[in-house]
Amino acid sequence: MRLTPARVREERNWVAARAETIVPLVNEVRDDLGERFDTDVDAVTEAQYRREVDAVFADGDLAVNVAAMVAILRDLDVDGDYPGFVVDELLGRELAATIAGTQPLRTLGEATFHYVDVNHHGGESENAGVDDCEAALAAGFQERLPGWDWVERDSPFAVE
Template sequence: MELTSETVRIEYEWTRDRGSEIVPIVNAVRADLGDAFDTTVESITIEAYHDAIDAVFADGDRAVNVAALVGLLRDLDVTGDYPGFIVDELLARELAAAIAGEQPRRLLAEATFHYADVHTHGSVDDPAGLDDLDAALAAGVQTRLPGWEWQATESPFSVDP
């Protein structure tokens, strides 16, 4: 894999165009986690997904890393899949975290990836990394975007010097 500005643009466009597949996963994850934590979590739209992807790729340092992870996962396949289980999980978890941003969202996206991954399955003809890629995009975007009650207020732990 060679990363260039053009490669990053190609991965950006592919990722942005994947919204119709990713948004339903985001909304299902938000609904399930909302039920689990007894809260209501706003669903997202395709436009919100596009805005999140635009913001991620507008940060060049983040964009090159996200593009590399997307490109690797899009093409990653392992005969029989199971021997590659760790590598696709590792790459996808890192992708979810990179999309979500800094702590604590980074860690939340990694945890959410594992939940989304359990519920995301590709077809038998898809490369092994594609369902992990979809779960990672969903986990990263859902964590990055507002909609959770805890994101709506300032942290009670901030110190005002």
């Protein structure tokens, strides 16, 4: 695979165009996790998602890595799917973590990827890696987007 600025732009456009799939996934996982952890988590909109896609792809070093993983996952298909389980999980987890950012959001993105992936399945006509890509996008972007109260407050553990 060869990545050029044009290819990164193409992958960015694909990621942005998936808003109709990714945003409902983000909101489902936020509802589920909010219920499990007894907290309210704000839903996100397609406009918020697209703005955050723009932010990720505006950082060239981040963009090229995200674009590469998205491109690989979009193209990944293994006969019978199951033998490819490890590679699409590995790439999906890393994509979610890369999008989510620094710790602790990075680890939360990885964990959330597995949560989303178990509950999200792609269409029969899509390559096996596409649903993992979508799960990774939902997990990574949901960590970046506002709505989690604990992220939007000063930490009680900060030392002055």
